[in-house]
Amino acid sequence: MSPPDLALRGLRLETGSPASPVVLVDGIDLGITRGRVQALVGTSGGGKSLSTLALLGLLPRGVRRSAGSISLDGVELTEAGVVALRGRTVGLVQQNPTGCFNPIVTIGRHFQETLALTGTGARAARATAVARLAEVGFDAPARLLELYPFQLSGGMLQRVAIALALACDPPFLVADEPTTDLDLVVQAQILDLLDGLRRHRGIGILLVTHDLSVVARLADEVAVLIEGRIVESRDAHGLFATPRDPCTRALLDVHFALQPEALCA
Numbered sequence: 001m002s003p004p005d006l007a008l009r010g011l012r013l014e015t016g017s018p019a020s021p022v023v024l025v026d027g028i029d030l031g032i033t034r035g036r037v038q039a040l041v042g043t044s045g046g047g048k049s050l051s052t053l054a055l056l057g058l059l060p061r062g063v064r065r066s067a068g069s070i071s072l073d074g075v076e077l078t079e080a081g082v083v084a085l086r087g088r089t090v091g092l093v094q095q096n097p098t099g100c101f102n103p104i105v106t107i108g109r110h111f112q113e114t115l116a117l118t119g120t121g122a123r124a125a126r127a128t129a130v131a132r133l134a135e136v137g138f139d140a141p142a143r144l145l146e147l148y149p150f151q152l153s154g155g156m157l158q159r160v161a162i163a164l165a166l167a168c169d170p171p172f173l174v175a176d177e178p179t180t181d182l183d184l185v186v187q188a189q190i191l192d193l194l195d196g197l198r199r200h201r202g203i204g205i206l207l208v209t210h211d212l213s214v215v216a217r218l219a220d221e222v223a224v225l226i227e228g229r230i231v232e233s234r235d236a237h238g239l240f241a242t243p244r245d246p247c248t249r250a251l252l253d254v255h256f257a258l259q260p261e262a263l264c265a
């Protein structure tokens with residue numbers, strides 16, 4: 001298979017002093033291809049969030065990348081190049097949409113501030129905001145611009161967060177547990193929306209989730225990250241049908257114990 005368009009290779013993340021580092025993840029290969037959904041699954045604390053944050057140059061203080069490279073369309077990026085990916089090349093959607101918004105700033109202002117990063121003026125930002133909000137399914141997007149985040153439900157806010165992530169027209173989206181805090185009906189709407197973006201925009205999505213039903217619904221490829229290492233990485237259908245690694249099998253067993261219906265990718 002050809003390498004992903006946006007690729008992380010040999011990622012090693014450490015914390016603690018450089019003299020006696022604690023290794024958090026090691027040897028991580030992960031990537032996103034336009035028009036495809038790459039899922040990243042695994043046990044809690046395995047390193048999913050840190051690995052995706054590394055892809056965006058957003059590592060928290062105290063965590064450093066001690067090995068690994070990030071490349072876009074085959075060209076290795078510098079640190080500054082990785083930071084420049086955010087927004088324009090990769091949009092980020094996180095869990096708990098409420099926490100992603102400034103409560104005292106209107107939805108319209110959020111778009112204005114995001115689009116100002118690309119030198120977009122207020123009038124053009126408004127037009128883009130209306131277009132993106134319509135794209136994620138709002139019937140009266142112009143009215144939304146005047147509202148504050150607390151006036152919207154969690155599901156509406158997650159759709160606004162996706163519209164904001166798309167503001168600068170990025171070819172890639174990183175979605176870290178995008179449905180975790182939402183009820184089942186809204187979860188299904190958000191998954192349909194992400195699937196539509198992949199099909200209609202040709203956007204490439206890195207989907208971080210602990211929910212294998214979500215993986216089965218959306219993913220083309222799956223990487224299983226356990227205790228800082230990828231133990232299996234392949235097409236979703238093959239992984240569900242014939243899991244090779246004992247850790248993958250254990251994840252599937254736990255899933256089936258809780259949700260007996262078949263996973264069909």
Ligand SMILES: Nc1ncnc2c1ncn2[C@@H]1O[C@H](COP(=O)(O)OP(=O)(O)OP(=O)(O)O)[C@@H](O)[C@H]1O
Binds near residue numbers: 042047061
């Ligand atoms: N800022 C930090 N400083 C030091 N260690 C950290 C930091 N953030 C996370 N870690 C550690 O790095 C490891 C991986 O964390 P990470 O949040 O990436 O896991 P995860 O797979 O996303 O877990 P979850 O599914 O629970 O969100 C964990 O052992 C965690 O305790």
